[in-house]
Amino acid sequence: MEEVRQSRRDGGITALVEGFFGAAWFGWGHAAPPAWLDPWLTVGSVAALLVAVAGAVVGFASAASTAAINNRAAGRRYGIIVGVEFALAGLGAALLGALGQPDYIPVWICAVVGVHFLPLAPVLRDRNLIPLGILVSATAAVALVGGLTTDVVPSTITGVGAGLSLSVFGAYALIGALRQPRRRPEAA
Incomplete structure (x- = not known):
């Protein structure tokens, strides 16, 4: 079975996001x-924003027709996954706020974000989303335990863990995108 790789556009947009x-x-x-x-x-x-800007330049300068979500079915699956992610993140944040536990909102959102990468991996043709999802989910677990057992606020732990994980994986996606050949859009 032939391995499906991310296109240059996908890698750039991944780095951007x-x-x-x-x-x-x-x-x-x-x-x-x-x-x-x-x-x-x-x-x-600042480093993460530099990755995002470079990703935008590479991604938007590449042919849109090469994108993983260029077809309707992939775009629909992507929309459903991200819609469920936003709904769960919002509902959980509202519930934690209502229960007087706003310090744990970043933990919940970090967990939801981490889990959402797993079903996105095949849709976006990006196997790197699996270890990223595991790392971001683990960050949420560490932030929960840290918040319950230390004086460190959970947002500090999630900020460092999720920020670092996303930035490193974004930089890796950017490097991968730059290694991909430039492709011309397919003729209609």
């Missing part, structure tokens, strides 16, 4: 970090 959300997680980590960590979160955010 993972870099952007890596920066967002580093930003969330700024909620109440120890003073020594604050500048490192800023460095992480």
Whole structure:
């Protein structure tokens, strides 16, 4: 069976999305970090944004027809997975807020984000989403335990763990995209 690889466009867009959300997680980590960590979160955010910008340049300069979700069925599956992710994240966050546990909202969202990568892997033709999903989910577990047993707020743990995981995997996707040959759009 022939291995299906990500296109240059897919790799660039993956770097864009993972870099952007890596920066967002580093930003969330700024909620109440120890003073020594604050500048490192800023460095992480800037690095993640650089990955996102480079990913956008590579992705949008590549043929759209090569994208994994270029066909209707893949686009529909992608939309369903992301829609369920947003619904679960929002409902859980609302419930945690209503229960007076807002410090655990980042833990819940991190867990949902981590799990959502698993069904996205085949849709986006990206096997790297599986270890990324495992790492982000593990970050949520560590943040839960850390929040319950230490003085470190969960957003600090999720900010560092998810931010770093997304940024590193985004950079890896960008490198993979740059190694892919440029393809011309298919004629209609």
